[in-house]
Amino acid sequence: MKQKRTTIYDIAKALNIHATYVSKALNEHPTINQEMIDKVKKKAAELKYRHNSFAANLRTNYSKICGVVVPKINESFFSNAIAGIEEVCSQNGHHLIICQTQESYKKEVEAVETLIRQNVDCIIISLSLETKNGNHLQDVLANGIALIQFDRYDESILSFIVKNDNREAAGRAVKHLLDQGYQKIAYIGGPEHLKIYIERKQGFIDMIREAQISIPYEYTCNISLKREESRKIALELLNSPNPPDAFFTASDFAALGVMQAAKDLNIAVPEKLGIFGFQNEEFTQYLTPTLSTVDQKSMELGALSAQLYFSNLHNKEVITKNYKTEIVKCSLITNQSSDRSKKGSPIPKM
Amino acid sequence: MKQKRTTIYDIAKALNIHATYVSKALNEHPTINQEMIDKVKKKAAELKYRHNSFAANLRTNYSKICGVVVPKINESFFSNAIAGIEEVCSQNGHHLIICQTQESYKKEVEAVETLIRQNVDCIIISLSLETKNGNHLQDVLANGIALIQFDRYDESILSFIVKNDNREAAGRAVKHLLDQGYQKIAYIGGPEHLKIYIERKQGFIDMIREAQISIPYEYTCNISLKREESRKIALELLNSPNPPDAFFTASDFAALGVMQAAKDLNIAVPEKLGIFGFQNEEFTQYLTPTLSTVDQKSMELGALSAQLYFSNLHNKEVITKNYKTEIVKCSLITNQSSDRSKKGSPIPKM
DNA sequence: GTCGATATTGAAATCGATTGAATTCTTTTT
DNA sequence: AAAAAGAATTCAATCGATTTCAATATCGAC
Numbered sequence: 001m002k003q004k005r006t007t008i009y010d011i012a013k014a015l016n017i018h019a020t021y022v023s024k025a026l027n028e029h030p031t032i033n034q035e036m037i038d039k040v041k042k043k044a045a046e047l048k049y050r051h052n053s054f055a056a057n058l059r060t061n062y063s064k065i066c067g068v069v070v071p072k073i074n075e076s077f078f079s080n081a082i083a084g085i086e087e088v089c090s091q092n093g094h095h096l097i098i099c100q101t102q103e104s105y106k107k108e109v110e111a112v113e114t115l116i117r118q119n120v121d122c123i124i125i126s127l128s129l130e131t132k133n134g135n136h137l138q139d140v141l142a143n144g145i146a147l148i149q150f151d152r153y154d155e156s157i158l159s160f161i162v163k164n165d166n167r168e169a170a171g172r173a174v175k176h177l178l179d180q181g182y183q184k185i186a187y188i189g190g191p192e193h194l195k196i197y198i199e200r201k202q203g204f205i206d207m208i209r210e211a212q213i214s215i216p217y218e219y220t221c222n223i224s225l226k227r228e229e230s231r232k233i234a235l236e237l238l239n240s241p242n243p244p245d246a247f248f249t250a251s252d253f254a255a256l257g258v259m260q261a262a263k264d265l266n267i268a269v270p271e272k273l274g275i276f277g278f279q280n281e282e283f284t285q286y287l288t289p290t291l292s293t294v295d296q297k298s299m300e301l302g303a304l305s306a307q308l309y310f311s312n313l314h315n316k317e318v319i320t321k322n323y324k325t326e327i328v329k330c331s332l333i334t335n336q337s338s339d340r341s342k343k344g345s346p347i348p349k350m
Numbered sequence: 351m352k353q354k355r356t357t358i359y360d361i362a363k364a365l366n367i368h369a370t371y372v373s374k375a376l377n378e379h380p381t382i383n384q385e386m387i388d389k390v391k392k393k394a395a396e397l398k399y400r401h402n403s404f405a406a407n408l409r410t411n412y413s414k415i416c417g418v419v420v421p422k423i424n425e426s427f428f429s430n431a432i433a434g435i436e437e438v439c440s441q442n443g444h445h446l447i448i449c450q451t452q453e454s455y456k457k458e459v460e461a462v463e464t465l466i467r468q469n470v471d472c473i474i475i476s477l478s479l480e481t482k483n484g485n486h487l488q489d490v491l492a493n494g495i496a497l498i499q500f501d502r503y504d505e506s507i508l509s510f511i512v513k514n515d516n517r518e519a520a521g522r523a524v525k526h527l528l529d530q531g532y533q534k535i536a537y538i539g540g541p542e543h544l545k546i547y548i549e550r551k552q553g554f555i556d557m558i559r560e561a562q563i564s565i566p567y568e569y570t571c572n573i574s575l576k577r578e579e580s581r582k583i584a585l586e587l588l589n590s591p592n593p594p595d596a597f598f599t600a601s602d603f604a605a606l607g608v609m610q611a612a613k614d615l616n617i618a619v620p621e622k623l624g625i626f627g628f629q630n631e632e633f634t635q636y637l638t639p640t641l642s643t644v645d646q647k648s649m650e651l652g653a654l655s656a657q658l659y660f661s662n663l664h665n666k667e668v669i670t671k672n673y674k675t676e677i678v679k680c681s682l683i684t685n686q687s688s689d690r691s692k693k694g695s696p697i698p699k700m
Numbered sequence: 701g702t703c704g705a706t707a708t709t710g711a712a713a714t715c716g717a718t719t720g721a722a723t724t725c726t727t728t729t730t
Numbered sequence: 731a732a733a734a735a736g737a738a739t740t741c742a743a744t745c746g747a748t749t750t751c752a753a754t755a756t757c758g759a760c
Binding site: 004118 | 352353354355398400401402403404405407408411412413423424426429430432433436445446447448450463464466467468469471489492493494495606632633636637638
Binding site for chain 1: 707708709710711712714715716717
């Protein structure tokens with residue numbers, strides 16, 4: 001059985017004043033003089049009083065809780081984003097309920113449902129891979145809950161969007177490969193119902209076009225973000241009559257698969273094959289050779305998402321409908337897997 | 351402004367019955383017949399009714415929320431533990447509020463305070479490195495909130511404890527090193543106000559004693575879990591007149607530092623130096639050579655922690671005071687860094 | 701010393717669901 | 731047909747904080 005907690009009534013009784021007064025004192029209501037505020041606070045501490053969020057939230061209809069929905073909390077991109085969100089939220093006296101979708105659409109719908117039920121003030125979400133559209137987010141808006149999408153979003157839903165300059169960053173990564181002398185660059189991307197993968201591919205195409213080179217049709221593939229799949233795809237391409245001399249992938253896990261394929265076939269990286277990933281997973285720096293990747297500034301991305309809530313949506317009487325899309329610029333991390341300048345056996349950075 | 355939600359009163363009005371009845375129907379109270387239950391549920395769905403947790407929780411004093419406090423959600427040990435906790439909690443209709451302490455005592459106290467305020471039913475915690483004692487957990491118990499400590503615990507606090515067989519697992523790891531022919535094994539551990547580090551060291555000592563070998567005093571060091579620190583310590587030891595031929599460390603990050611030191615000094619691993627870590631961080635499998643480590647079965651550990659709540663503490667009128675300590679057995683992952691059987695240049699597993 | 705203005709404090713309603721007791725309605729029993 | 735038993739439904743109180751409005755106290759001015 002849970003203990004009965006100290007309430008404002010207990011404090012009121014102890015001080016022989018009215019509970020209303022206690023509430024006001026604790027909230028430092030302007031009509032209460034400082035002396036009383038101190039007195040009440042002292043007694044509250046003495047009686048180990050703790051504000052009961054439920055009662056307050058029921059009355060005010062605000063929970064000071066942000067719901068966060070991400071595919072996996074243990075992918076570093078997301079865990080860093082959460083760290084950013086948490087920092088900003090706790091600065092603003094808000095707490096986090098975190099839900100994981102495991103890339104499942106069904107779990108995502110459930111998570112959103114749960115968060116609405118929990119009466120969160122705001123939902124910060126990154127869609128699952130299975131999610132084909134964001135219609136389930138309409139419910140969030142209908143309940144007057146602030147909505148912010150980051151990284152993986154559906155732009156047809158009215159909300160703030162925080163994303164990377166995926167297209168430009170992809171372009172810069174490909175440019176780097178070209179600058180290193182790679183000519184036949186293959187691309188392994190993700191499912192194209194998600195905008196980010198369209199953009200990354202577009203950046204790849206932009207740069208290939210700009211360099212006025214042409215690549216065979218089979219060099220671009222949109223289906224795989226996972227290690228094993230990418231490994232197979234890379235093996236096939238590398239064994240073909242006209243193999244690529246570099247890979248740009250939309251995920252580090254895909255790049256890892258490519259690296260594995262190169263090892264399988266005893267192809268030297270970066271000498272014979274350049275590899276460039278995307279996402280800056282922690283493991284990229286532990287590989288041999290270390291993997292070049294695009295850092296999405298995930299922590300900043302998360303922090304910015306939360307900031308948008310506090311500066312634009314929080315406590316705003318009328319939600320102004322001028323939703324913006326904020327862009328966080330990626331930075332390139334060029335590691336050994338794409339760096340031909342130091343030829344010969346690379347010395348691990350470690 | 352947040353929307354006003356549909357309430358049981360709205361449903362009651364629509365069906366011309368009493369709100370109480372709606373509540374009971376939705377909860378499938380035994381005195382309500384099925385026909386009515388269906389009718390009410392149908393109308394509820396029609397009106398997009400959502401149960402308001404706050405109102406219910408205020409009344410019942412139960413929130414169906416478990417608070418989780420961990421040092422860092424982005425260390426794989428913890429994120430896997432959280433995944434295990436989440437699975438069990440969601441199976442039991444509970445949600446998670448997750449707090450990060452960043453290994454800071456102050457943040458840990460705040461997190462616990464916050465969770466009590468949020469009226470969570472249960473707190474599952476793993477202490478921060480800075481935490482010297484668990485006195486702040488006394489408040490949790492005083493509020494009748496169930497308490498479960500895992501991995502890093504203070505045994506003087508009355509609670510369930512879920513931990514690994516640290517001592518035995520450490521012993522097995524050291525045994526493995528001995529079996530591989532290493533004789534001069536050094537140990538790098540963590541701060542000994544945390545029981546787990548005492549235990550791991552104890553396991554190390556047990557096995558050294560059992561093998562009837564002696565090691566110099568300076569071979570054991572308790573101060574470092576971090577990469578850079580360990581690297582320095584390893585460099586010093588390896589440069590000493592009587593260098594160790596193997597390291598057993600209480601954390602993978604420390605092992606990583608040792609590996610780095612070996613590389614700095616051009617010492618072949620595992621030929622000249624064996625390394626064995628602890629925790630099974632994801633990166634261990636991406637290193638060259640791959641790092642041997644102890645898998646703490648973190649997901650099971652988390653799941654078991656949550657299960658203890660549901661099977662022993664949840665809805666129990668009198669909290670029976672026979673708290674138990676549950677042990678989850680670790681499994682050894684012997685990788686290249688300690689495996690002399692395949693001599694010569696190791697082929698990465700990848 | 702009275703009036704009015706301002707500063708303090710109190711009363712009462714409210715948020716939405718739950719719960720046990722009370723009431724009404726239905727069915728069975730005699 | 732009346733009484734008893736049982737099922738279905740409603741009543742009323744409650745959880746703890748907030749908030750609006752009313753009441754009282756305090757102070758200065760004339």
